[in-house]
Amino acid sequence: MSNAPALVAAAEPTLRGRIDPVELLRRYPRVALSAGLVALLFLVALLAPIISPHDPLAVEPDNAYLKPFTSGHVLGTDELGRDLLSRIIWGARVSLPVAFVAVGVGLVAGGLIGLVSGYKGGLTDLLLMRLIDALLAFPALILAIGIVAGLGPSLTNAMIAIGIVGIPVYARLVRAQTLQLRQMEFVTATRSLGAKPLRLVLGHIVPNLLNPVLVQVSLSAGFAILAEATLSFLGLGAQVPTPDWGQMINAGARFLSNDPWLAIAPGLGISISVYSFNLLGDALRDALDPRLRS
């Protein structure tokens, strides 16, 4: 009953081989729209030091609880007089890198396990998949919370935890695709021509995995932002005074009756970011699904 199932996604068949990104954006408006939203998020995170109107950490007790649109504070200020808009803009700079490092951890570790498991088969596959089954036995958020509880609450540990949670998804996805590709004629032909396993995997199997992995990466990024916000909301991720969206909602919830925007504005930040990545994943999956294409 959580948002976690969004993590598991790219089980649908996807087109293999190289796809022209310009053609993809031109033919599929949903892909273009969602890619535009994601690009905008990155731009906000990248340009935060320039576009942020105030220092997100600057405490000004005299300016505490300013309502939106007052004296140069578009979204008002929090209980310490810090500018809310600036903190939300800088929040993107916290959430996006966390999401991408976490996705990177899951992708590299899970992808390697999936490749080895799918290519080698036999006992290696059996043992690695039992390990993955054990990770899959945990509901995603419980596993993340368990790991953070073990390592101690911090943004870095939240990143590691979310990354570990992503490992089984990539391992399963890459293994399934590798098993299919291994049987294909072009792989058999390359092998019979004497290609070494490493060259076969890197030169012929990995390039054909890119499309389904791309879909999964954008869906996992949405999940990672959500999971990071959840951990920070619970006090297990980013710690004060880091301008983190989840942690800002937690702090803002205490002032809900008089200053609701303190919780609602960062909540919208999380929702729009996660929506953009989920929409991109969804649109890419539809665009790359050969059944829907035909």
Next chain:
Amino acid sequence: MTTYVLRRLLLMLPVAFLVTVGVFLLIHLSRGDPALVLLGEDRSPQAIAAIHHELGLDQPLYVQYGIWLGRLARGDLGRSVITHQTVSDAILERLPATLELGVVALLWSLLVAIPLGTIAAVRRGSVADHLATGFTVGGVSVPNFFIGIVLIFVLSVSLHLFPFGGYVPLTRDPYESLRHVLLPAIALGTAGAAINMRFTRSSMIEVLNHDFIRTARAKGASWRRVVFAHALKNALIPVVTVVGLQIGGIIEGAIVTETVFTWPGVGRLAVESIFDRDYTVVQGIVLLAAFSYMFANLLVDLVYGWLDPRISYA
């Protein structure tokens, strides 16, 4: 069927073993020393050593695991280092609140998902379909704690329609219990509603294209009858899989929702125990969550075969 169940249970054993190893190591390698929590100010090496001896923490790790696994096999999850209550009692005390929340959230998700999914499939390409499809992406994108906070702000703080926290047991006052559970259940069930709606829609579209639907229409059955009497029953089979997994994952979702609504369930107990460094309780809850998820997976597979006899257990 029996052979299949036995084989699945047998296959679950190595996974269950790895799960116990994982949970044990995770908590034992954690940074918090329960002795420091228990001792407070008196942290002399002798006192720490005495607590370590009492809790068995001075034994080698594999011995500690063996002892812990032996106790686990007898249903003993240990004792809370803070309250000294047994972990199983602490969980059982909080479980009814979590189950009530989970069941109402699930009902809410199905009440939203099935009608919306059916309308979206029957009127494919219409405005209603586009709105419903937008909801499937939006519903899983908004954090449940944020939904909870917005609900509290609008329906409790501003309109005073619902209480904004607390729990009244169903057995004490069913009406008040329902009033208290509704907002957290909506917050918890919305993501599930989006996922279930997506499955209902795609499954319904597939079923509506089958020959038996065309035959029913050709025999003069009305659309309403075709949709509700023929298509929906078959379309809901894949939804069962997702719903089953959602039941298995109730504790997961409850962690955040219970924190927002100060709901005295297992999820809130988990968060409180993490901050209290009461790792025995955390360990018990993580294990419970993992095992209920594993068994939900197994049950889903079995129910799926029962609902769709074409699925072979061979």
